[in-house]
Amino acid sequence: MTGMEAERFTLRDARPEDDPAIAALVIDGFLDKFRPVFGRGMEESVRIMERWVSLEHFSGGVQSFVVEGCEAGEVVASVGVRVSPADDEVMARGLWRALSRNLGFLRAMWATTLLSYPRYSARSSEAYVERLVVAPGFRNQGMARSLLAAAEDLARQKEKRTVGLHVSGNNIPALKLYEDEGYVEVSRQRSLLTARFLKIRDWIYLRKDLSPSVRKEAPL
Numbered sequence: 095m096t097g098m099e100a101e102r103f104t105l106r107d108a109r110p111e112d113d114p115a116i117a118a119l120v121i122d123g124f125l126d127k128f129r130p131v132f133g134r135g136m137e138e139s140v141r142i143m144e145r146w147v148s149l150e151h152f153s154g155g156v157q158s159f160v161v162e163g164c165e166a167g168e169v170v171a172s173v174g175v176r177v178s179p180a181d182d183e184v185m186a187r188g189l190w191r192a193l194s195r196n197l198g199f200l201r202a203m204w205a206t207t208l209l210s211y212p213r214y215s216a217r218s219s220e221a222y223v224e225r226l227v228v229a230p231g232f233r234n235q236g237m238a239r240s241l242l243a244a245a246e247d248l249a250r251q252k253e254k255r256t257v258g259l260h261v262s263g264n265n266i267p268a269l270k271l272y273e274d275e276g277y278v279e280v281s282r283q284r285s286l287l288t289a290r291f292l293k294i295r296d297w298i299y300l301r302k303d304l305s306p307s308v309r310k311e312a313p314l
């Protein structure tokens with residue numbers, strides 16, 4: 095990282111030992127989404143999410159960034175970026191095992207149904223940004239913007255042409271950030287199921303073309 099942000103907080107690549115902290119942040123940041131999916135048991139939710147995050151890192155082609163807090167090992171913000179192909183078999187099997195162990199068969203079926211939104215088909219020319227989250231006490235300091243910039247830098251390094259992501263239609267802060275950063279709506283999915291159970295009716299798919307920034311950075 096360069097510039098002002100780097101002086102105010104430390105943004106770095108996530109390490110395997112950060113997985114539990116990332117999982118806790120994600121559960122906390124998306125509580126309204128995960129509570130109806132995983133039920134009220136917070137411990138179960140965190141265990142499932144820890145497994146999910148580590149599966150993403152080992153088999154999902156995802157790299158994460160974190161922002162450190164003041165205390166050693168404290169992680170206050172994070173984002174994941176899918177830059178390589180995922181091993182879908184391993185991911186699906188691992189996630190199902192974590193869900194069924196912690197929730198039992200029926201609730202695991204239900205969770206799988208809700209978690210199938212938004213649907214996304216990976217493209218090799220695209221980096222996919224997911225689970226961008228900042229701990230409530232650390233918001234409005236530019237951390238999300240910096241994490242998004244780090245994700246885009248990684249995408250450029252990996253020679254991706256676009257960055258894609260999904261955002262729920264009612265997430266105004268995130269929509270504003272993405273719009274500000276040059277993301278444009280490509281399509282939207284509407285789900286009666288998630289409208290009813292997650293209070294999310296629209297899942298908006300946004301994309302940013304990386305080439306203009308590359309041109310901007312080139313000398314003369």
Ligand SMILES: CC(C)(COP(=O)(O)OP(=O)(O)OC[C@H]1O[C@@H](n2cnc3c(N)ncnc32)[C@H](O)[C@@H]1OP(=O)(O)O)[C@@H](O)C(=O)NCCC(=O)NCCS
Binds near residue numbers: 228271274
């Ligand atoms: C969305 C989220 C990541 C923003 O994090 P943040 O660190 O507070 O964001 P930043 O300080 O980097 O703000 C960047 C821009 O986002 C927008 N923004 C952030 N919070 C906002 C709010 N409460 N209302 C409106 N716009 C907001 C603004 O455009 C802001 O730019 P500005 O400060 O120049 O006005 C954070 O609110 C969060 O973790 N929410 C829960 C998880 C989530 O919804 N993640 C997005 C998934 S798609």
